[in-house]
Amino acid sequence: MHENERHRIILSFVEEKPVATVSELVALTESSEATIRRDIATLHMQKKLRRVRGGAESINPPQFVGLAGRTYSVNEGINVSKKRAIANAAVQLCDDGDAIIINGGTTTSQMVHPLAAKRMQIFTNSFPIAEHLLNHSKNTIMLSGGIIYREQNIILSPFENDVTRNFYAKRMFMGAQGICAQGLMEADPLIIQAEEKLINQSEELIVLADSSKFKTRSSLILCALERITTIITDDSIRDEDRTMLEDAGVDLIVAKETAQMQQVAG
Amino acid sequence: MHENERHRIILSFVEEKPVATVSELVALTESSEATIRRDIATLHMQKKLRRVRGGAESINPPQFVGLAGRTYSVNEGINVSKKRAIANAAVQLCDDGDAIIINGGTTTSQMVHPLAAKRMQIFTNSFPIAEHLLNHSKNTIMLSGGIIYREQNIILSPFENDVTRNFYAKRMFMGAQGICAQGLMEADPLIIQAEEKLINQSEELIVLADSSKFKTRSSLILCALERITTIITDDSIRDEDRTMLEDAGVDLIVAKETAQMQQVAG
DNA sequence: ATAATTATGATCATTTGTGATTGTTTGTGA
DNA sequence: TCACAAACAATCACAAATGATCATAATTAT
Numbered sequence: 001m002h003e004n005e006r007h008r009i010i011l012s013f014v015e016e017k018p019v020a021t022v023s024e025l026v027a028l029t030e031s032s033e034a035t036i037r038r039d040i041a042t043l044h045m046q047k048k049l050r051r052v053r054g055g056a057e058s059i060n061p062p063q064f065v066g067l068a069g070r071t072y073s074v075n076e077g078i079n080v081s082k083k084r085a086i087a088n089a090a091v092q093l094c095d096d097g098d099a100i101i102i103n104g105g106t107t108t109s110q111m112v113h114p115l116a117a118k119r120m121q122i123f124t125n126s127f128p129i130a131e132h133l134l135n136h137s138k139n140t141i142m143l144s145g146g147i148i149y150r151e152q153n154i155i156l157s158p159f160e161n162d163v164t165r166n167f168y169a170k171r172m173f174m175g176a177q178g179i180c181a182q183g184l185m186e187a188d189p190l191i192i193q194a195e196e197k198l199i200n201q202s203e204e205l206i207v208l209a210d211s212s213k214f215k216t217r218s219s220l221i222l223c224a225l226e227r228i229t230t231i232i233t234d235d236s237i238r239d240e241d242r243t244m245l246e247d248a249g250v251d252l253i254v255a256k257e258t259a260q261m262q263q264v265a266g
Numbered sequence: 267m268h269e270n271e272r273h274r275i276i277l278s279f280v281e282e283k284p285v286a287t288v289s290e291l292v293a294l295t296e297s298s299e300a301t302i303r304r305d306i307a308t309l310h311m312q313k314k315l316r317r318v319r320g321g322a323e324s325i326n327p328p329q330f331v332g333l334a335g336r337t338y339s340v341n342e343g344i345n346v347s348k349k350r351a352i353a354n355a356a357v358q359l360c361d362d363g364d365a366i367i368i369n370g371g372t373t374t375s376q377m378v379h380p381l382a383a384k385r386m387q388i389f390t391n392s393f394p395i396a397e398h399l400l401n402h403s404k405n406t407i408m409l410s411g412g413i414i415y416r417e418q419n420i421i422l423s424p425f426e427n428d429v430t431r432n433f434y435a436k437r438m439f440m441g442a443q444g445i446c447a448q449g450l451m452e453a454d455p456l457i458i459q460a461e462e463k464l465i466n467q468s469e470e471l472i473v474l475a476d477s478s479k480f481k482t483r484s485s486l487i488l489c490a491l492e493r494i495t496t497i498i499t500d501d502s503i504r505d506e507d508r509t510m511l512e513d514a515g516v517d518l519i520v521a522k523e524t525a526q527m528q529q530v531a532g
Numbered sequence: 533a534t535a536a537t538t539a540t541g542a543t544c545a546t547t548t549g550t551g552a553t554t555g556t557t558t559g560t561g562a
Numbered sequence: 563t564c565a566c567a568a569a570c571a572a573t574c575a576c577a578a579a580t581g582a583t584c585a586t587a588a589t590t591a592t
Contacts, residue, residue: 002320004285145411145429151553161427163411268544
């Protein structure tokens, strides 16, 4: 990874956190502590961030909502390093120049950091994802129109003739509340509605879901397993769930957490 | 392959990547590393790109948006206190519960501060206005969908069937590059396009324009004076311009700067 | 056609960036 | 206050990137 890419990713991450630790940044960029420290020192000199003991913090005054907002911090607990690994694996499927769709959610939100070093066309219905990528990357951002629902952090139009119908991408990335033999599950009707709007706008459907999602069963079925091209999850997935996916013809990518990532988690 | 050919290929490639590596360019042009390095050095001298370790990157500075962004700060100089007074007067026309449309622009952006205390439904095509109101107010925010143009800070869809057509408000607020007997003038075709999309979605059209705009004459006519309901300007407006507006049946509101405003400006 | 000039590719020495190791400083809790 | 752990700085070794040099191929002028 090149220095500039790391710098972008670091700056992207620092904006979200009160203080980004060195080990978090090590995990995120898959480079060494020494390199991260040097990067932080450099960016500190350039006044792009402020160096503090343990890591770095944003030079800007803290924001109200956004990726670091309420929903995010509630889910922030145990699974962040897994989500990060999954999001990293998702972004590794992308190349500069690709057009992709990203649905809002706490797991997909983690994609913004590795995406900060890319140059792609990204369509999203997530205001915070758009906000972050607009401010911290050179990607072209396309946004669905409608009402911004603060609770779910998504933009949703009640109308059929919305601009979403005019976008098509090879790949769409989305999260999920739960996965079972019945298909993808969600709990919130608004999120169902948002995802349904997007689900037909891409050829491949790639689901980001940590292994805990296989135990969760929610009330609303979003789509059948067969519609899913690929699921990216972590290595705690059970064999019976592997079999279930295999039977449905779903590709499985197991994102390995790096050693540093596990340290952060532990 | 000729030198110029390579240069074109390199420049084209660099624009689409955060950082283009030497080896990528070698593969792309089927020439040697030495040649690519020489090319990069040459183009760096010509300031067509920036040479970085490992390759090259676009010379265009990463464009950050936001209310404090580049475009805004360029115009930030002399007229802020007038713009603020005009924006305040505009917000005074609004009541809690109203639905309004706000078009992007440096003057209309000033409305966000008084709007922070309101509880309204606000439709806008300006990403920074939406961003600010979402983060700092309880207003309901509705956003047009499409591509986010970083330069102009607006969201614009190339399609007709966009969600804009589904919103209608009593009042729409917009800025202008210039005002003359021919009507409202703008310089940027993209902004014309964005404003045209919105201009029929409201009953009243309220234009925010400090008095300097009456001297400016741009190239593109947006609409006739007769379409305008009200113009809000400052007390430096000339009598002949007052007469012009009166003849066209346009209401005029002259926003007075308060003592505090002038302090802030100074 | 031949010489001169220029562009290109290859080689090698040098510089720079990175990761690992080690020792020092800082913060925390007994 | 002391002991311990985390964070840090300094150093070294290695790999990648670079610059300089020279030989060769392509182009141009005579």
